[in-house]
Amino acid sequence: MILELDIGNTRLKWRHKSSAGEEITAEGTCKDIEEFRAGQLKEQPSLFRFCSVRDQSITEDLLTWSQTHWALTPQVANVRRECAGVRINYQDVSRLGVDRWLAMLEAYRRASGPCAIIDSGTAFTLDVIARDGLHRGGFILPGLSMMQNSLTANTRIRLSKEAKAESTALGNSTDEAVLNGSLASLVALIEKQIVELAKDSADFKLYFSGGDAALLAEMINFDKFQIVTGLVLDGLALACPQFADDKK
Structure with a gap:
């Protein structure tokens, strides 16, 4: 399962995709990172990628959590030229x-x-x-x-x-x-x-x-x-x- 997350200004949007990345199997929104963590971080994905427009501390927190609990380093989107x-x-x-x-x-x-x-x-x-x-x-x-x-x-x-x-x-x-x-x-x-x-x-x-x-x-x-x-x-x-x- 691939876990994708968009951390926007006012809410978070997430979705699960098949391991091949072709089919969306679940999706939803959360009001904050705590709600997301409680509901969507129970099942370990094979790939976790996300983007965030909020404070860098949230990115660092998710990176640390994923590495500690899943031994998985998420892919974080950063703007490239x-x-x-x-x-x-x-x-x-x-x-x-x-x-x-x-x-x-x-x-x-x-x-x-x-x-x-x-x-x-x-x-x-x-x-x-x-x-x-x-x-x-x-x-x-x-x-x-x-x-x-x-x-x-x-x-x-x-x-x-x-x-x-x-x-x-x-x-x-x-x-x-x-x-x-x-x-x-x-x-x-x-x-x-x-x-x-x-x-x-x-x-x-x-x-x-x-x-x-x-x-x-x-x-x-x-x-x-x-x-x-x-x-x-x-x-x-x-x-x-x-x-x-x-x-x-």
Whole structure:
């Protein structure tokens, strides 16, 4: 059994795969590392690989636990300048989030060409990969909830509990003005990038992931997109292959 783990900003995502790495046999989420350890570290895997955007101490703790209890050294994903055909243009590649990087690796593998990856969760990220695998760059913004929470936390604005973003039209109430405004800002950014991408590559692929993926995809004036899951965990297999000879 292969154990894969994505330690994100707000939750952990895990899954079990067959030893051949072809079939997902179980998957789920946890709120913290203690819950994960209690539920998913009972059965020893043949391979354990993970990524983390949290404090380095969590990575070190998992490494120590696995080595002590299983005599198994996990594979930890770290951003590399070149991997699986993707080339990173950051001057300091360590400043690129490993979750964004893994998602890019898998998206480029699926697209086999130019693509854009939009992840809309706690944060909103948009990354663009050229046909030759060059990461052209990206954006990081607050996600929809974080945008709205920043207003309620720093102003006297209060939103109704039942309020939710459903339109990019001008708002006729404070709820609509805040919710529609935050949604409209992300939709406008996405549509601008679609126009720019189409100038260079009419056949580019657009991938949405994250909790607000369906909402954002519904709002854009573009119908050639895919809503996907598991990009980060799928990218782990590219960054941390089962066999050393597969690592490129």
